[in-house]
Amino acid sequence: MQTSKTIAALSTGSLPSGGAVIRLSGPTAFEAVERICGQLPKPRALALKTLKHPQTGEALDQGLVAVFPGPHSFTGEDCAEFQVHGSPAGVKAILSALTTHCDVALAGAGDFTRRAFENGKLDLTAVEGLGDLLAAETESQRRQALSRLEGGLADQIAVWRSLLLHARAEIEARLDFSDEDDVPFELPAHFVADLQTLAGALSAARATYDRGRIVREGFRIVLAGAPNAGKSSLLNRLAGSDVAIVTAEAGTTRDTKDVAIDLGGQYVTLTDTAGLRDTISLAEGEGIVRARKAMQAADLVLWLMAPGDAQPFPDMDRSVWRIGTKSDLDGAGPEVDLRLSALTGDGIETLLKRLESHIEGRLGASEASLVSHLRDRDALDAALGSVESALGRIEQPELCAEDLRRAADVLAALIGLMDNEAVLDRLFAGFCIGK
The missing domain is CATH 3.40.50.300 (P-loop containing nucleotide triphosphate hydrolases)
Known part of the structure; x- marks a missing residue:
């Protein structure tokens, strides 16, 4: 888990409102809660507290407080939430007290979700699913986004990557003994069939992009x-x-x-x-x-x-x-x-x-499509192209192994195991502050 500065933000809608949730995450989140509320409540249990100014002791508001010790929290860090009245002045006073006297910084767009990704709580496809869920306006959008958030695409990618890694191991193990005259370079009988099955699965998933994009x-x-x-x-x-x-x-x-x-x-x-x-x-x-x-x-x-x-x-x-x-x-x-x-x-x-x-x-079928982003389509196109290239170069084991590596790397990048900073910046910038 990464160490970073504690951040805070209003994570609910525009004010005034019936209620407001102020979220904190970071190494000093619990210290900030103690300075504002006194004794910490039990983990993952709501407690009614009076929120006071850390220096003057002036009451700022009254509300429910909860703490979530890391790594068992949304971001993987120590997190806390203040559920207070949705008063513009009250929320402003609490955030001002946190940032001025409790060594807390205001969060930027997507900061909480980015920390969840960086700390291994969400993979990149789940992050996109969360963004889709927040923007969902219809029932079909909600179902599709939730399936992605719950790891449907990531689980499928894990299966594909496992098949690719196993196929690479089959080739590279034989390459390691290629100078031994008594060790023939023979791949298992199922090797080509397995790659053909994988190519078919990637192609079938790619074919659902149009449906997922429409939803x-x-x-x-x-x-x-x-x-x-x-x-x-x-x-x-x-x-x-x-x-x-x-x-x-x-x-x-x-x-x-x-x-x-x-x-x-x-x-x-x-x-x-x-x-x-x-x-x-x-x-x-x-x-x-x-x-x-x-x-x-x-x-x-x-x-x-x-x-x-x-x-x-x-x-x-x-x-x-x-x-x-x-x-x-x-x-x-x-x-x-x-x-x-x-x-x-x-x-x-x-x-x-x-x-x-x-x-x-x-x-087509009512089942939600997990392939719905342009990034998904491009990655599947690239992975499929590499697998098909590998099938055409079985007799050139070094090149075949390289094609399989490229396919696995493309799929790894899709779930964020090999991250591109520019892609991450663009993705998280689309989230609201407080998420």
């Missing part, structure tokens, strides 16, 4: 079409509020606008875009460029077509549905997959049901 980041639906096709009106209808400006003037929307909704327990991001047309307006032209980029990044494009719309259908490598809008108006509409009216609500429920069914089809 974690949300299914991206882009509303596109000609100006005045009804994109902003449909966005407002699906979002249940007037989040986008709607006027009769063509070209009102000049930028992309994202709105998140919960559709059948799945997180969905709806993106309104500028109408596609030729224009001399620089602002509208930039909006059209952004609209095309959003379409290319979408999981599904809803191409909206109003009655009399002659805008050509886009040729793109994304799922695209033709949606006929303004069905409440007279006039023949183009050939579409579904007609609706954002004004009257006609067809909206049908659209939502079709979208929900489509997303469920994309996600």
Whole structure:
């Protein structure tokens, strides 16, 4: 366990609130508690205490106090928590007393979680799972994040690394005796089959990335079409509020606008875009460029077509549905997959049901995917490439062993056994202060 300065921070939400939790971690955490509260409570037991200023003895607040001796704590260090009233002035006074008179520093973003990682309480995939859990807005996101936090991916990686290390041992043990004429270089009969099975497992895990990414980041639906096709009106209808400006003037929307909704327990991001047309307006032209980029990044494009719309259908490598809008108006509409009216609500429920069914089809089985971060996908790609290279170089044992080492190292880096400081800094910076 690493030795570091004691840190403290408010670990609950914005103030004022019904209650607030101030968290401490570090070698002098218990000394700080004694200076503020007097006698320490029993480990992992709440005790009602009056928190006092260390110098003046003035009462700062009254609340519940708990201490968690390391290494059996979240960070692996001595930790403590003050559960006090959610008063901005009260919390400020307690933190001021801790930092001014108790040799405690204010924590930065992710400091507590980083200490948990550095002290071996969490691996890097579990850290990411914790971050995903804190950001979860839907039930599917919660389940997927919790599976990752509880070590599902790390456990699988441990199995893969064990297979790789065993395979390397098989080769290197024979290389050590390669100068002995009476010791033939023969690998076990199951060696190639084991590597092929491992390659299949890595490939299968890699194939779940798209499903995991959709659950974690949300299914991206882009509303596109000609100006005045009804994109902003449909966005407002699906979002249940007037989040986008709607006027009769063509070209009102000049930028992309994202709105998140919960559709059948799945997180969905709806993106309104500028109408596609030729224009001399620089602002509208930039909006059209952004609209095309959003379409290319979408999981599904809803191409909206109003009655009399002659805008050509886009040729793109994304799922695209033709949606006929303004069905409440007279006039023949183009050939579409579904007609609706954002004004009257006609067809909206049908659209939502079709979208929900489509997303469920994309996600496949209900089991949470553990591969959901770009870092996961890249690591699995690299590991799979190295294993396939090893299979192609069985007759070159030195190179085969090197390929297996690279695959194992990539997987080790994924769980943080071989850390990259830049990756760690970026990851922990995404956590809130107090976590």
